[in-house]
Amino acid sequence: MRALALRSTSVFILIVMICIFWSQSVFSKDRQKKLNKSPFELNATLMGDWDRYDNIFSDTVINNKTDSELRRARVALKYKKSDWNLKVQVDYDESKKQFEFKDIYLSYRLVDHVSITLGQQKEPFGLEKINSLRRSLFIERTIATQALAPGRNEGIAIAEEGDKWFWKLGYYRLDASKKKRHPKAVTARAGWLALKSKKLLWHFAISSSYRYLQGERYRINERIEIHSSDSVIEGKSLKADRVELSGAEMLFQRKAFSLVTEFMASRVKNTKGRSRRYNGNYWQLGYRITGESHQYKMGKFGGIKPSSSLGAWELTYRESEMKLKKEQQSVQVKTYGINYYLNDSTKVMFNFLNVENNDGGVLTKGRAYAARFQYSF
Numbered sequence: 001m002r003a004l005a006l007r008s009t010s011v012f013i014l015i016v017m018i019c020i021f022w023s024q025s026v027f028s029k030d031r032q033k034k035l036n037k038s039p040f041e042l043n044a045t046l047m048g049d050w051d052r053y054d055n056i057f058s059d060t061v062i063n064n065k066t067d068s069e070l071r072r073a074r075v076a077l078k079y080k081k082s083d084w085n086l087k088v089q090v091d092y093d094e095s096k097k098q099f100e101f102k103d104i105y106l107s108y109r110l111v112d113h114v115s116i117t118l119g120q121q122k123e124p125f126g127l128e129k130i131n132s133l134r135r136s137l138f139i140e141r142t143i144a145t146q147a148l149a150p151g152r153n154e155g156i157a158i159a160e161e162g163d164k165w166f167w168k169l170g171y172y173r174l175d176a177s178k179k180k181r182h183p184k185a186v187t188a189r190a191g192w193l194a195l196k197s198k199k200l201l202w203h204f205a206i207s208s209s210y211r212y213l214q215g216e217r218y219r220i221n222e223r224i225e226i227h228s229s230d231s232v233i234e235g236k237s238l239k240a241d242r243v244e245l246s247g248a249e250m251l252f253q254r255k256a257f258s259l260v261t262e263f264m265a266s267r268v269k270n271t272k273g274r275s276r277r278y279n280g281n282y283w284q285l286g287y288r289i290t291g292e293s294h295q296y297k298m299g300k301f302g303g304i305k306p307s308s309s310l311g312a313w314e315l316t317y318r319e320s321e322m323k324l325k326k327e328q329q330s331v332q333v334k335t336y337g338i339n340y341y342l343n344d345s346t347k348v349m350f351n352f353l354n355v356e357n358n359d360g361g362v363l364t365k366g367r368a369y370a371a372r373f374q375y376s377f
Contacts, residue, residue, distance in 0.1 A: 043377065052065070053367070053369070056365065057224055114159070127300075128141050128282075142333070167191070207245070218243060256287055259285055291307060304341060313341075315337070318333075318334070345376055346374070348373055349371065353367060
C-alpha cells in the first residue's frame with residue numbers, strides 16, 4: 001500500500017473540513033439537478049473516537065486506560081462516465097503521521113451487469129470486510145474479520161450482478177519483503193438472494209482465497225475490537241508457503257430487524273509442510289427503534305436514512321469469537337451498542353464490550369467502553 005509522509009494531522013483535517021463546508025454550500029436542493037449531470041463525485045469521512053478499557057486489552061499492566069483519536073480522515077474522488085468508473089481514495093493515518101492511498105482503481109463495464117476492475121481494491125472476501133466501516137452497526141469490525149479476511153491489494157477482478165445472485169473473482173499481487181519473491185492471491189466471493197422485497201431480505205454468500213506467499217511471514221497479531229488498544233491476540237510467526245481462506249455468511253432483514261452471521265477459517269502451510277489452523281465467527285442483531293431498514297446493494301449492507309427529522313435510533317448486539325488452535329488461545333467478545341443517526345451524514349455510536357480471553361488455560365476477563373462521532377458526505 002502506497003503512503004505519503006506528513007508532519008501533522010492539521011493539514012489533512014483542514015482539507016477535509018473545507019470539503020465538508022464546500023459540500024454543504026454546493027449541494028443545495030436548487031443546484032442538485034445540475035450537479036447530478038457532473039461525472040465527478042467527492043466524498044469525505046471524519047471519525048473521532050473515545051475508548052476506555054482495562055488490562056485485558058493491553059500488553060502492559062494498567063488499571064484503566066482512556067484514549068481518544070482521529071480514527072479516520074478520508075477523502076475519495078470518483079469519476080463516472082458511460083461504462084467507465086475511476087476512484088481515488090486517500091486516508092490520513094494519525095499514528096504514522098502520513099497519507100495512505102486506499103482505493104485506486106479503474107473499472108469498465110464489459111456488458112450488462114459484468115464489469116472488470118484494475119488497480120488497488122478490496123479483495124472480495126466476507127460481508128463485514130467488504131462493507132465500509134462508516135456503514136457498520138458497530139464501532140469496530142470483529143477480531144475474526146480483522147485477523148483472517150484480506151484487505152486491499154493491487155490486482156484485477158471481474159464481477160457480475162444478477163437479479164438474485166452476484167459473484168466476483170480476482171487475482172492480486174501481495175506485498176513482498178524480498179524482491180525475488182512474488183506472493184500472489186486468487187480470491188472469490190459468490191452470493192444468492194433467497195428473498196428480496198421492500199420489507200424482507202435474505203442473503204447467503206461464500207468466500208475463498210488461495211494465497212501463495214513463497215516464504216513470507218504470516219502471523220495472527222490483533223487487537224480485541226478496540227482500535228486504540230494493544231495487539232494482544234498473538235499467534236506464532238510462520239514462514240508460510242501458502243494460506244487457504246474460506247468463509248460463509250448469512251444476512252436476514254425484516255423491516256427494522258436485522259441478523260448477520262459469518263464464519264471464517266484459515267489453513268496456513270509453512271515451508272516445511274506443516275500446517276496450522278485458525279478460525280473465527282460472529283453473529284449480530286440490529287433493531288431500529290424508529291422503524292428504518294438498512295440499505296442493501298448486491299452483497300453490501302449499507303447505512304440507513306432516518307424517516308424523521310428527529311433522526312433514527314438503533315440498538316445492536318454482537319457475539320464474536322476467535323480461536324488459535326495450536327497456540328491454545330481463544331477469545332470471546334460480547335458487544336452491546338446504541339447508534340443515533342441525526343441524518344444521512346451524522347452518526348453517533350456507543351459500544352460496551354465484555355471480553356473473555358483463554359490463553360493456555362488461563363482465563364481472564366475484561367470490559368471496555370467506546371464512543372464515536374462520525375460525519376460523512
